[in-house]
Amino acid sequence: MQINKNSVPFLGVIEGFFGRSWSWEDRKNYAQFLALNKYNFYIYAPKSDKNLRMDWQQDWSAKTKEELINLRQFYRSANVDFGIGLSPHEIYLSDSRDQRAQLNQRIEQINQLAPDILCILFDDMRGDIPQLAQIQTDIAHQAAAISNAKKIIFCPTYYSFDPVLEKVFGTMPENYWQTFAQQLDKSIDIFWTGEKVCSAQYSAEHLAQVTELIGRKPFLWDNYPVNDGAVKSNLLQLRAFDQSHSQLADKVAGHAVNPMNQPWLSQIPLASLPLAYCEQTHYSASSAFTQICNNLCGAELAEQLQRDIYQLQDLGLKKLTQEERQNLRATYRQFHNNPYAQEILAWLNDEYQFDPACLTE
Template sequence: MADTHSPTTGVLEGFFGRSWSWEQRLRLAAFMHKEDFDFYLYAPKSDAHLRNRWRQDWPADQWQALKNLRHTYHSAGIAFGLGLSPLDLCTPEGKADTKAFKEKITRINQLEPDWLGLFFDDMRGDIPDLAARQAELSHFATTHSSAQRIILCPTYYSTDPVLDKVFGARPSNYLPQLGRELDPAIQVFWSGPQVCSATYPLEHLQEITHLLQRKPFLWDNYPVNDGAVKSQHLYLSPPEASRFENQQHIEGIAANPMNQFALSLPALAGLAQGIKCRAPATIDTLLKKLFSQPLAELLRQDAPFFANHGLNELDENERQRLLQRYRPHLEKEEAAREVTDWLNGGYTFDPACLTE
């Protein structure tokens, strides 16, 4: 059984660019059950019906796929949720449009989600009364949603100045006002000192807890690789143990994975072991656990280069050499096909990702 004192741990599919397939999402449920994860949040940036076309209903085939997804995660004992981004409702013009918001929540209720995320990231933040409006929308969602848990991602979800550069200067007292006005039962995502934080220092977590008047729920951007720089890399290693040494000071942690499904599994399994068992796993152990022995050995050898150097430092001869190394495994190994596709430029950076 999981350590009941461990923070709630899950996977948040929240990246830009090339999405996972529905079949991969279904397979993730069995993996998460085996690794003792607690929740999965469906929030790919490619699903426009959660973002810029959130007022529109999903097409019938996508709706059926979502129903299948919810059923599969419930059957696996994993809490299921969605991340909704009604960004334009934060503007002065959007204040009158609560009918569409209620209709969307009512539609999502038909999926019987355990969690509902309200994601206000990736939007302009220089909006009058931003914190008050986001708290108001969160309370409206709480009233109308059947989800047991509501979790908000603020517009400024890190102290990283890149957010101010891209989305406008954050309003003064944004976090204290949000913490003060937001119902204590609503949790708040936080990515740490940076959008992609290497560690979560104790002093930082204590400061954010004070500002938000609740422990932060970490949106952990590892091993995600959807940014202009990170898309040139693959991250196979488990998270460093130091990342989560202050886990008693967080409410939970949601790992944002890579665009490559199979290649994300070692880092995710390493996170689960580090949090639940409080014992860091080695990359060698994880690769052997998840892949065939020959492929695991190749990935172990190449993982440092993939993480630290990547595509930008590959000349054509080296790229061809790597393609040859993985070619014998293409037929049977999904991870080998992902490496090859990445080497061939199949995971092109999505310029909609602005925060790297």
């Protein structure tokens, strides 16, 4: 695949979903997958890692830290940037010096991994706090001053125009986004999910509006193909990225994709995004889906996936009859040890349960 680098933004994957986590082996495998598909970075930020969220003040166990150091080396060897996403859960509810000192200590611990990217993430937290943007800006600046990462990306509590965020996390303070435009260091990028938490498309008009609002081009946090929500946990989102994604390169600071709980099946849509950016107006999502399925899964399974895509991605588990489930199980058992088929079987057997901690979709 010949890629015009000017047509592709800083592109990567953020493991940032709720529910069943990837294994360490899955994460290591992604180093080569991302490198082969011209992705630039991987960010470790699973919601299940308590030492990045609810227990953010505490360092990882020696075993987990060893796994992370190992993982960092895999990405370094593949020439793919490695990142860590820290969510200092509701640190702004306490103005104690202890909290800020603990943040310094935690960033120093993360520095031991020598990440290329550090994300400071305030998503999925209460937001109806006076002066919230100023407090979050101060925290981001504090973390950036201590971090040895070459890139800092910040996620606000309100990262979309989607009204569900205020419904779940409280009324957004006045001039919230405008404060970041005025006060947040311009070298710090800001994550944005689009008009919705899970946006299918990103119009040029919307991205221009957001650029003006936050004082820099948004860094897309793309919630496709992620399937951790109450509705989408019933689906396998396998289709290629929409053709509109081919026109985003000059409108964004970067593009991070949040994948599914299923690492192997996530590769199918993920492999299409660099194609969209590369081929631009010549890109066809349906052709890309066919081509990628054949390349990754083999011709026989690729043909089966195309036959079953409506049941897998549109109908979903809750709407499948028991007979339809049984038929699909019998079909995908025929592919024996194929990892893509194995994940479909696990999904059919309800092994990817919805995590109620996921409050938005």
